[in-house]
Amino acid sequence: MAKPYDIRMSNAGIDELHTTTVIDEQGNPRDIAITGERPLTIYLDKQEIVTLMTLGTHPELLTIGYLRNQQLIDAPEDIISVQVDWEVNAAAVTTRNPDRDFSNLTAKRTVTSGCGQGTMFSHVIDSLDSLRVQCPPFSAATIYNILNQLRDYNEVYKQAGAVHGCALCNKDNIHLFIEDVGRHNAVDAIAGWMWVNHITGNDKIFYTTGRLTSEMVIKVAQMHIPLLLSRSGVTEMGLTLAKQTRIGMVARAKGRHFLVFSGKEQFIPQ
Amino acid sequence: MAKPYDIRMSNAGIDELHTTTVIDEQGNPRDIAITGERPLTIYLDKQEIVTLMTLGTHPELLTIGYLRNQQLIDAPEDIISVQVDWEVNAAAVTTRNPDRDFSNLTAKRTVTSGCGQGTMFSHVIDSLDSLRVQCPPFSAATIYNILNQLRDYNEVYKQAGAVHGCALCNKDNIHLFIEDVGRHNAVDAIAGWMWVNHITGNDKIFYTTGRLTSEMVIKVAQMHIPLLLSRSGVTEMGLTLAKQTRIGMVARAKGRHFLVFSGKEQFIPQ
Structure with a gap:
């Protein structure tokens, strides 16, 4: 297996479950585990891209995979660092091309994913x-x-x-x-x-x-x-x-x- | 219960299940039912808004509810008709305000839903x-x-x-x-x-x-x-x-x- 790309990544994965007190159908209290869910806002070279709701176990990989699948980053070697900070629920990604303007890209993106899933869909069918x-x-x-x-x-x-x-x-x-x-x-x-x-x-x-x-x-x-x-x-x-x-x-x-x-x-x- | 709004709606709900032949773990063939899934592209006053993947049982209500929840239509009385045609997988909606330009609205929309779920989220939290x-x-x-x-x-x-x-x-x-x-x-x-x-x-x-x-x-x-x-x-x-x-x-x-x-x-x- 080749050496992983040299990306400076935080290690902010969280694994915790939360506990809450519920009452059952007979009115008896019971402590049970519930799943965490928190927002993670991705900033790509300081530009806000999206907020994902996530469990939070692999926020760095989620961020990279999201940017890859949305085709907002072309190659892993373009990524310098991915730093997740749960104090502000943010993932900050820096790349070797910090001057790209994502307002266009994301406008286009949203035509594809938010408002033109049909278009995306036809593209995928075509390809x-x-x-x-x-x-x-x-x-x-x-x-x-x-x-x-x-x-x-x-x-x-x-x-x-x-x-x-x-x-x-x-x-x-x-x-x-x-x-x-x-x-x-x-x-x-x-x-x-x-x-x-x-x-x-x-x-x-x-x-x-x-x-x-x-x-x-x-x-x-x-x-x-x-x-x-x-x-x-x-x-x-x-x-x-x-x-x-x-x-x-x-x-x-x-x-x-x-x-x-x-x-x-x-x-x-x- | 008040009289429903006078909207001309098709009645294109489909209820069918599909059947396919699978083989089980021992190699025996078996016919089973599978769920339909098809694209439905919504056109609002002839402007393409979105394609939803749906089972297709209530396409007219889905179309109206989607446009309501995306705040692309303000009131049900603004809707003249909703016509679904599965030949082309399309729902055509006509309103009393056909001159609205949704390219702006949908650009904004996609900033909210596709690229700024965080923004939407904060708004909702605020409200x-x-x-x-x-x-x-x-x-x-x-x-x-x-x-x-x-x-x-x-x-x-x-x-x-x-x-x-x-x-x-x-x-x-x-x-x-x-x-x-x-x-x-x-x-x-x-x-x-x-x-x-x-x-x-x-x-x-x-x-x-x-x-x-x-x-x-x-x-x-x-x-x-x-x-x-x-x-x-x-x-x-x-x-x-x-x-x-x-x-x-x-x-x-x-x-x-x-x-x-x-x-x-x-x-x-x-």
């Missing part, structure tokens, strides 16, 4: 051929192996619920598992980690606790990952896009059961 | 006092009654998963239950229905299958609904905002169990 991967052969044993290993993760979920988990795996190991209040954040943080550490997607498997909608499939395709595994269900458009990009899609994966939705010809039952 | 409601007394019997009635809904979820459901209730009845691939769509569609039918929120209860994050609590506060019920968990910020706006919050509500997170002093156990 799906370039995102095409090839689902490799995969066995039931591989899926069971990943599901078994994932049992040790999902810590916040087990204690407090209200989060989604995403994992980057290969057929033998879990490389990284990230939980967040929004699965988009979890995906972005994993994309940030891959970018900073020169990790390619073509031999990986992506796991999520969340549903496989069109947006999830597009994000995974953009990471060049050929096999997608979910504890939840799929939508029809998610499935259509998976077939078009030749991503293998395994869903409703829980315990000893799962269903193969695409890449069926690559599946090796035990 | 929380004006959104304050008063959670009414509520009993365990009321919660059980709603949960019992909801069993007859959630049809798409039961068959295909991959959707969230939201319901507008009072203490005796379910007024409206809407499922969608994004719970934001379901909330928007309910907001559209309330707007068109002169329905006020102050005597209502809002139910969702989804988690109670900050965003959900803010949306419910904006609808002036004082009691929020969820099958899922809560986040810490969701809880903080509920306490601040005095919304009663009941979560993890399933079967015979639920937990009261805020409005505890208003709760009447059996």
Whole structure:
């Protein structure tokens, strides 16, 4: 594995759960854990870009992955530092091109994401051929192996619920598992980690606790990952896009059961 | 109940599930239902506003509620017609003020939603006092009654998963239950229905299958609904905002169990 890019990063990940007192249906008080959720405002070379609501476990990777996926930074070597300060709920990113004016970029951006998701969507549909991967052969044993290993993760979920988990795996190991209040954040943080550490997607498997909608499939395709595994269900458009990009899609994966939705010809039952 | 506003609306709601053939973990083929998901591009007086990914059951109400919540339409009486055409995946809205230029509005909009969620967020925090409601007394019997009635809904979820459901209730009845691939769509569609039918929120209860994050609590506060019920968990910020706006919050509500997170002093156990 190549040496990670030399980016000065804070290490401001927080892992805490909060405790609150509730009363149950019979009126009895009970202390329970609840999931943290806090705003993180990203400043890129001192220009405010966005505020994300996050659990806060990987704020630096989330920031980098967000800027990557929004195409506001072209290459990881452009980043000098990412400093997260929870006193002001801010992530300050400095780059080697501090004179770029993001008011234009973000105006354009918002036409794409906020007001023209259709446009973005058509673009992605148009570019799906370039995102095409090839689902490799995969066995039931591989899926069971990943599901078994994932049992040790999902810590916040087990204690407090209200989060989604995403994992980057290969057929033998879990490389990284990230939980967040929004699965988009979890995906972005994993994309940030891959970018900073020169990790390619073509031999990986992506796991999520969340549903496989069109947006999830597009994000995974953009990471060049050929096999997608979910504890939840799929939508029809998610499935259509998976077939078009030749991503293998395994869903409703829980315990000893799962269903193969695409890449069926690559599946090796035990 | 006042007469609904006289808006010419298509009736293009679709309810269909799709069927696909999957193979299970042992390699056996199986036909299962999956959730539809399709793009709907909203044109307001011929200007493209946004594309939403939706299940498609209530496209007209979703369109109206989206435009209301984005503050792109000020009053329901301004709307002449909402025509949805799935041949082109479009919702065409005509208003009595066709000369407004939305390129400015949407630029501003996207600064708020796409690139300045922080700004929106601070605004909302600043205006929380004006959104304050008063959670009414509520009993365990009321919660059980709603949960019992909801069993007859959630049809798409039961068959295909991959959707969230939201319901507008009072203490005796379910007024409206809407499922969608994004719970934001379901909330928007309910907001559209309330707007068109002169329905006020102050005597209502809002139910969702989804988690109670900050965003959900803010949306419910904006609808002036004082009691929020969820099958899922809560986040810490969701809880903080509920306490601040005095919304009663009941979560993890399933079967015979639920937990009261805020409005505890208003709760009447059996």
